Amino acid sequence: MAETAILYDSSKCTACKGCQVACKQWNQLPSPLTNDEYTYTESFQAPLDLAPNTWLIINFREEDKEVGIDWNFMRNSCFHCTEAACEMACPVGAISHKENGAVVIDQDKCIGCRYCVASCPFDVPRWDEAKNKTFKCWQCFDRTSAGREPACVSSCHTAALQFGDRAEMLAIARERVDQLKAAGYDKAEMYGEKELGGLHTIVVAHRGLEAHGLIRDPKIGLTDFWQFLKPLGGLGIAATVAGLGLSYFMARGYNRGEYSYDEKTDTLTVKEVEK
Amino acid sequence: MRYIQRHSAFARGLHWIHTIACLSLFATGLILFIPSVAAAVGVATVQGARMVHRVMAVIFIVAPIASIIISPKGFVHFWKSLFFKWDADDKEFMAKFFPYLFFGAKQHMPPQRINKSGQGVADGALVFLSVFIAITGVIIWFPELFSTGVVRWSLMLHSGLMILIGVFMLAHIYLGAGIFQPYRGSGRLMFGDGRVSESDALYHWGTWAKEELRKGDNVITE
Numbered sequence: 274m275a276e277t278a279i280l281y282d283s284s285k286c287t288a289c290k291g292c293q294v295a296c297k298q299w300n301q302l303p304s305p306l307t308n309d310e311y312t313y314t315e316s317f318q319a320p321l322d323l324a325p326n327t328w329l330i331i332n333f334r335e336e337d338k339e340v341g342i343d344w345n346f347m348r349n350s351c352f353h354c355t356e357a358a359c360e361m362a363c364p365v366g367a368i369s370h371k372e373n374g375a376v377v378i379d380q381d382k383c384i385g386c387r388y389c390v391a392s393c394p395f396d397v398p399r400w401d402e403a404k405n406k407t408f409k410c411w412q413c414f415d416r417t418s419a420g421r422e423p424a425c426v427s428s429c430h431t432a433a434l435q436f437g438d439r440a441e442m443l444a445i446a447r448e449r450v451d452q453l454k455a456a457g458y459d460k461a462e463m464y465g466e467k468e469l470g471g472l473h474t475i476v477v478a479h480r481g482l483e484a485h486g487l488i489r490d491p492k493i494g495l496t497d498f499w500q501f502l503k504p505l506g507g508l509g510i511a512a513t514v515a516g517l518g519l520s521y522f523m524a525r526g527y528n529r530g531e532y533s534y535d536e537k538t539d540t541l542t543v544k545e546v547e548k
Numbered sequence: 549m550r551y552i553q554r555h556s557a558f559a560r561g562l563h564w565i566h567t568i569a570c571l572s573l574f575a576t577g578l579i580l581f582i583p584s585v586a587a588a589v590g591v592a593t594v595q596g597a598r599m600v601h602r603v604m605a606v607i608f609i610v611a612p613i614a615s616i617i618i619s620p621k622g623f624v625h626f627w628k629s630l631f632f633k634w635d636a637d638d639k640e641f642m643a644k645f646f647p648y649l650f651f652g653a654k655q656h657m658p659p660q661r662i663n664k665s666g667q668g669v670a671d672g673a674l675v676f677l678s679v680f681i682a683i684t685g686v687i688i689w690f691p692e693l694f695s696t697g698v699v700r701w702s703l704m705l706h707s708g709l710m711i712l713i714g715v716f717m718l719a720h721i722y723l724g725a726g727i728f729q730p731y732r733g734s735g736r737l738m739f740g741d742g743r744v745s746e747s748d749a750l751y752h753w754g755t756w757a758k759e760e761l762r763k764g765d766n767v768i769t770e
Binding site for chain 1: 580581583584586587591594595598649650651652691696697699700701703704707708710711714715718719722727728729730746747748750751754757758761762
């Protein structure tokens, strides 16, 4: 299977939330069913954040203009990084890359340690306290491995979401950025080609990365360094064991003699003893 | 045959408890430290190990704190025996220690006070490293109470400290349990009756042994 990617084009997104609904429906992620469970904010964004049972939301970023506002929508979900901090941090090998680049948590192996939650530069994985497991978008690998699009993509009626060969998605994104620039969106940029070794969610951000809340040049904080240190530590332990082993070998049969002390005369006597 | 009572039953009890806690923490921590091991033993075992790790962590933290409350004098004694101003003998001991480890028979070691200077360094380091690994462990246990940056640092430091403590602990066991031949019989001090024979005391801590033998308070004749 070739590397695939989701392409999100913010300039085409109407924030209809169809993708959110499709994600919940396909992945069987229940939503709160009573009004009381939602907090009213002045934003149209709902839910306000990702959660163990919400793997995809559209962020509503509003920017004041002289007249009215700009809507800078952004698809908030897993980016499926090539250099995935969550995968590096997972102590039980529950997070892995599928052959198409999707980063997937194996729920049978997840122990709910939350190392991935702390490591993700995009704050994507969410821990479910009751289940003691962590959840996130898996790019509908069950669908894509059967030749279908992820649920979110299949629901997008403006084609703001597309899915396919990663190289092809990058080419479409590049062309779209040129079109947007020509149409007056000077700050239009694409995201995901090089970031963290290449993301498997490519974004066209028509008002620039910052306007859409994307992290420019995201970095893995410490997780990679820490994983690099582990084998060095192992070597350190091995060297210590070897050193002590050598010491043991050298000191075999050491005879220190019999010490005695006469406190009245302050005399220390060392008597040689038979080996 | 004369002996000096070097460690009280209370100190030995605490050492036993901490030994068990520490070794269990190592064993259970190692499962998460090496992902292939965790994957091999399966989720149920990993979750069991994490539970044991937490119970032992509580013992690891609470036991020394309780000991300070129960026996503040004992703690002061312990602290002073590890952190003291080095005299010429202490400096000489440290300088000769590594050659002694490998060429023990040819090294004449200077007499030492209640603890050797190297003992102060190694055991003192263990005390500090243990405090830090406990703090980072609590942060990892309750990550929701701390910022992401703090949790990331703690994750890294917790692993790093495990390695460092591992190195010091290997040396501590090698010397303390008397695997190193010139130190044979030392295991009795913490794991046995806490007594050291006159000969061993004079060999290891000459200055201290002479003082104790002169005072006689802790001297037992059998």
